[in-house]
Amino acid sequence: MPEKSYDHNEIELKWQQRLQDSPHYHADDDAPGEKYYVLEMLPYPSGKLHMGHVRNYSIGDALARYMWMRGYNVLHPMGWDAFGLPAENAAIKNKRPPREWTLENIATMKSQMHRLGFGIDWRREVSTCEPEYYRWNQWFFLKMYERGLAYRKKALVNWCPECATVLANEQVVDGCCWRHETTPVEQRALDQWFLKITAFADELLECIRSLEGGWPERVLTMQRNWIGKSEGAEVDFRLETGDTVRVFTTRIDTIFGATCVILAPEHPFTGKLVASPETKARIKQMIDARAQQGPGDVPKEGVFTGAYAFNPFSGERVPVWVGNFVLMGYGTGAIMAVPAHDERDFEFCKQFGINIRAVVRPADKELPDIVKQPFTDYGIVENSGQWSGLSSEDARVRMAEHARSNGFGQAATTFRIKDWGVSRQRYWGTPIPMIHCEACGVLPVPESDLPVLLPLDVEITGQGKSPLENVAKFRSVACPKCGGAARRETDTMDTFVDSSWYFYRYCDPHNSAAPFDSEIIRRWFPIDQYIGGVTHAILHLIYSRFWTKVMRDIGLIQNDEPAANLFTQGMVLGVDGSAMSKSKGNVVDPDEMVAKYGADTCRLFVLFAAPPEKDMPWNEASVGGQRRFLDRVYRLVTRNADRAQWASDPAADRKALRKLHQTIRKITDDFTDRWHFNTSIAAIMELTNELYAQEEKLSREAMGQILPAYIQLLAPFAPYIAEELWEEIGRTGPVFRQPWPAFDPDLAQEDAAEIVVQVNGKVRGRLMVSFGLPKEDVERIALADPKVQAYLDGKQVVKVIVLPDKLVNLVVK
RNA sequence: GCCCGGGUGGCGAAAUCGGCAGACGCAACGGACUUAAAAUCCGUUAUCCCGAAAGGGGUGUGCGGGUUCGACCCCCGCCCCGGGCACCA
Known part of the structure; x- marks a missing residue:
């Protein structure tokens, strides 16, 4: 009988049609089963899906399907991060309204997701550019404003004098405008909106502890560093003018070694202290x-202000300098320089010939030559008046006191963390719901007037002021207080x-009275599993x-943290091993892969090629291998589904069933802790190889047990073919809603234990013994083994290590 | 500079608790089937040495040390690659 061959298009389109909006993918608040919320980071609708998306969603979908099979009430939603700069860039380039462009991309990408067969509850789809969504951004903004968590202050923006417009950081290329590559970007100070994330700095840091174990350590470390808490002291240095300069230091124990005070160039005092126009110019x-410089090593610059300050501890008179390495945005914008005990101060003072004086020595060794290199560790304080002799630790506490x-x-x-600047001088974003009135000042839009709708008929030119500035009917508004003519805020939100907060909205996506229902x-x-790229760490x-x-x-929710577990997947790299990019021409298009090999093959490949947390180079030849594997699976199942002749060989049955149960154990373990789906798929391949080997000898009963479980094991990774084969063996109902196959340890058990015999740690022989054989017996048999004996000849056995059912190591001399 | 990852065959990788290094797949090679090719099925494939062969032996997880009966795994010191932060006082 000719075998049926695997036609991925026919099968996948058939099942896509049957399943894409299936209620089996739905999560209902009151459905039975323990809840499980699996979330993947929502995509920006940039045009088409890329392989990184395919990987992200294949991981999440495998998990969702597995959890369904474990009987959970799985919430697996999807949405669109639909506001953003690329829509405006596209508008400038193609003269298409951002909304139109965005919606078209969403349609394309959604159909790609359908084709890939992701099991998503599309009733919960959220698109952030819709007023139904962004009105709640505005609502939250007002709530924060009420609580003093949203405020306005001057901040620098990138300004291209050629376009006469504000540039986003990503539009600045090598310090110049992206559209005018020879025009240096300038910095302009504008009034902008900030959210007071710093009010939560301590809590954000503290709660990291509760995420340990659930989030990758790497991400937690990055967040800790980003928050950058440092404990120290603030100290006032009195100036001869009568003012005082406040400095921040973590090493107040070294204050007797402070040989100058250094101000940030932007420090307000520099204007006051510096008289000489020449010095003023250098500070400017x-x-x-x-403003121009990117990250990197910048040579130190400094200039003496002409002023002096008094060290409040020693009374010493020290010069006040301005230094380019002192940041206005950190601490107080001024430091005391202790060159003997700080690398940067050392470099600065050395360069400008400022005194270097040691006031801390190591507790257990000689002080190094302080003129050559600073000593930055803690030690014993000396030359510091009444504090001399204290440890640095003690001195820090007592001197601060x-x-x-x-x-x-x-x-x-x-x-280190700064307040979150959310103002963007852009069009395609959430309008900030504030009003500026000449008479009444800055006022919030009344809640009842939300949403502040983003006007749609706006021309985007990329030139001139923010696009909304030019939309008169948006800009002019009546003052909510005095009723007079006022103007709307034209900045939009980051x-x-x-x-x-989009992942909260998924739970109650159509609520028009509130962002969501608290119950x-x-x-x-919390989200049980969040999955996405480490770039968002x-x-x-x-x-x-x-x-x-x-x-x-505000009282809307009770959880302190959004996600209990976070998984960060690796990148999909091009064939050349570098990140896929259009300019490198190494981009692989998921559509082409799906058309050529099928969605199942494509998904299988991204899961098989590397463990999910690792970067993964693309290799099309290897994709072909996954396709051949599915061909093998398809042939095996279909020809056995309607097979007439059966054999009877209990040994073969036992072998095949053993492999099956070992595979169930392996895959269940992988889902439980490591998510190394590459090894799960390898295990299914091994099972497939074993079934090919035993196929002819199997009984109808054994095959009848094996095939359904085999298909179920494959279902989380290759859902379409699994559905097709499930139907092929005469079963009904979607596979991913069947209970996960039960593991039977007795069936998985090998007949005998293979014991490795080592002599001095080198493998010299193998023994088959019954499980649980006592140590003494194992040792006796091992010593009696002729192969082993050859290595013992003329030597003395000094020690024997026996691991029951596993290994014997004979130590000889 | 600091903080994280990582370094295993020709390639992607595996080895989950310190116990058989290289599972599984790709590529390559050989065989079966075929008029032939493709597809398929079966097999070989870390490396060096001895041997006609059967077989046997040595070496091997970036480098150098250490701990241990035993190290890809633990410790110390380096080298290289990737990522994050980058004058944060």
């Missing part, structure tokens, strides 16, 4: 240079706002955590 230069009780400082904590959130939160994930804490404080 430092500020401008800082001394400063406090004498009114010239105190212990203080600073954070798109990280959209993605900070429904309690049902589903800091910003998205820290903003999301912040948003959760704000919502909790």
Whole structure:
């Protein structure tokens, strides 16, 4: 009989049609079973899916299907991070309205997801550019404003004088405008909106502990560093002018070694202290240079202000400098320089010939030559008046206390994290719901007036001011207080706002009275498993955590953290091993792969080629291998589904069933802890090889047990073919809703234990013994083995290590 | 510079608790089937040495040390690759 061959298009389109909006993919709040919320990061609708998406969603979908099979009530939603700059860039380039472009991309990408067969509850689809969604961004903004968590301050933006427009950071290329590559970007100060994430800095840091074990350590470390808590002290240095300069230091124990005070170039005092126009010009230069420079090593620059300050501890008179390495945005914008005990101060003072004086020596060794290199460790304080002889640790505490009780400082904590600037001078985003009135000042839009709709008939030119500035009917508004003519805020929100809470909206996506119903959130939160790229380890994930804490404080939710578990998948690299990019021409299009090999093959490949957390190079030849594997699976099942002749060989039955149950154990373990689906799929391949080997000899009963379980094991990874074969063997109902096959340890058990015999750690023989054979017997048999004896000849056995059922090591001399 | 990852055959990888290094797949090679090819099925494939062969032996997880009966795995010191932060006082 000719074998049926595997036609992926026919099968996949058939099952796509049957399943894509199937209620089996739906999650209902009151459905039976323990809840399981599996979430993948929502895509930006840039045009088409890329392989990174395919990988992300294949991992999540495998997990969702497995959890369904384990009987959970699985919530597996999807949405669109639909606001953002590329839509505007596309509008400029193609003269197409951003909304039109975005919706078209969403349609394309959604159909790709359908074709790939992801099991998603599409009733919950959320698109962040819709007023039904972004009105709640605005609502949250108002809530934060009420609580003093949203505020306005001046901040620098990138400005292209050629376009006369504000540029996003990603539009700045090598310090120049992306559209005018020879025009250097300038910095302009604008009033902008900020969210006070710093109010939660301590809590965001503290709660990291509760995420340990659930989130990758790497991500937690990155977040800790990003928050950057440092404990130290603030100390006032009195100036001869009568003012005081406040500095922040983590090493107040070294204050007797401070040989100058250094101000950030932007520090307000520099204007006051510096008289010479020449010096003023140099300071201005430092500020401008800082705006231009990207990250990297920048040579130190400095200039003496002409002023002096007094060390409140020693009374010493020290010069006040301005240094380009002192940041206005951190601490107080001023430091005391202790060149003997700080690398940067050392470099600066060395360069400008400022004194270097040691005031801490190592506890257990000689102080190194302080003129050659600083000593930055803790030690014993010396030459420091009454504090001499204290350890650095003690001195830090006691000197801070001394400063406090004498009114010239105190212990203080600073954070590296800054408030979140959410203002964007862009069109395609959520309008910030504020109104500027000449008479009444800055006022919030009344809640009842939400949403502030983003106008749609706006021309995007990329030139001139922010696009909304030019839309008169948007801009002009009546003041909510006095009723007079006022103007709307024309800045829109950073798109990280959209993605900070979308996963809550999935739980109650059509609520028009509130962002969501709190009771429904309690049902589903926290997210059991969040899956996405490590690129979002800091910003998205820290903003999301912040948003959760704000919502909790408002009383909307009860959970402190959004996601109990986070998984960060690796990148999909091009054939050449570097990131896929259009310019490198190494991009692989999922559509082409699906058309050529099928969605199942494609999904199988991204899961098989590497463990999911690792980067994964693309290799099309290897994709072909996955396709051949599915061909083998298909032939095996179909020809056995309607097979007439059966054999009877209990040994073969036992072998095949043993392999089956070993495979069940393996895959169940992989889902339980490591998610190394590459080894899960390898295990199914091994099972397939075993079934090919035993096929002719199997009984009808054995095959009858094996085939359904075999198909179920494959179902999380290759759902279409699994459905088809499930039907082929005469079963009904979707496979991914069948109970996961039960593991039987007795069936998985080998007949005998293979014992490796080593002599001095080298393998010299193997023994088959019955399980549980006592140590003494194992040792006796091993010593009696002729192969082993050859190595014992003329030597003395000094030690024997026996691991029952596993290994014997004979140590000889 | 600091903080994380990682380095295993020709390639992607596996070895989950310190116990057989290289499962599974790709590629390559050989065989069966075929008029032939493709497809398929079966097999070989870390490396070096001895042997006509059967077989046997040595070496091998980036490098150098250490701990251990035993190390891809643990410890110390390096080298290389990737990522994050980058003057954070």
